[in-house]
Amino acid sequence: MALEEYKRKRDFSKTPEPAGKVAAKKAREAFFCVQKHLASHLHYDFRLEYDGVLLSWAVPKGPSLDPKTKRLAMKVEDHPVEYGEFEGVIPEGYGAGIVMLWDRGTWTPQADDVGAALKKGDLKFTLNGYKLKGSWVLVRTGGRYPGGSGDRSWLLIKHRDEWAGDLDITEFAPHSVKSGGDFEDILAADNPAVWVTNRPAKGGDAGAMLAQIIERAAKLKAGRAVEQVADKPTRAAAKRKAPTAPKRDKKK
């Protein structure tokens, strides 16, 4: 069954990720998302809702808006549809780390038969997200690509249209479309019991990056505590506490 691999890899008594049910088929716009995932390696999980699950590819470098830049996309196990809105911390175990909802929206296949397109290894589609839009293709390489392996290796490529360009979208718009925050904001917003006691994968570049992010998150939390203690019902404080727009990625 479609979610068996997803479930096999996870202990749902230890992870805040949703357990996942195969959603009933219903006629509506199909969901897509990209989750920026700081695990043993930083990567972007590209997910398309299809047939009650999220088809998933791990894209190490993230999507590129430049049609000349083909991005390796490793096919990974299907995920439950409700996982697509998930942003938070995954405790120790498979995929341990921090998940940021980097983009979301709807997708439309450019072929009538998505199943046949997937089988053929050539799926063309249109995205309507916050960051990713226009026409794209996922094409299976048959293992003929450096860094890829076997038939899990695909390429994610932008088609030339008005949404293509040489803007580095992962650099330009690095933050969450859900919270507006970066990894440390997601950590700092969480219950400390989750992220202090469940250390993600250690070692390597991502491990060092994660250590820095945990430190910055702790400072963010400490800063908020000081601010609360110092707060007095003065005009200046009221002014300072006026609602501000969440941190947002710059738009083109």
Ligand code: MN
């Ligand atoms: Mn991942």
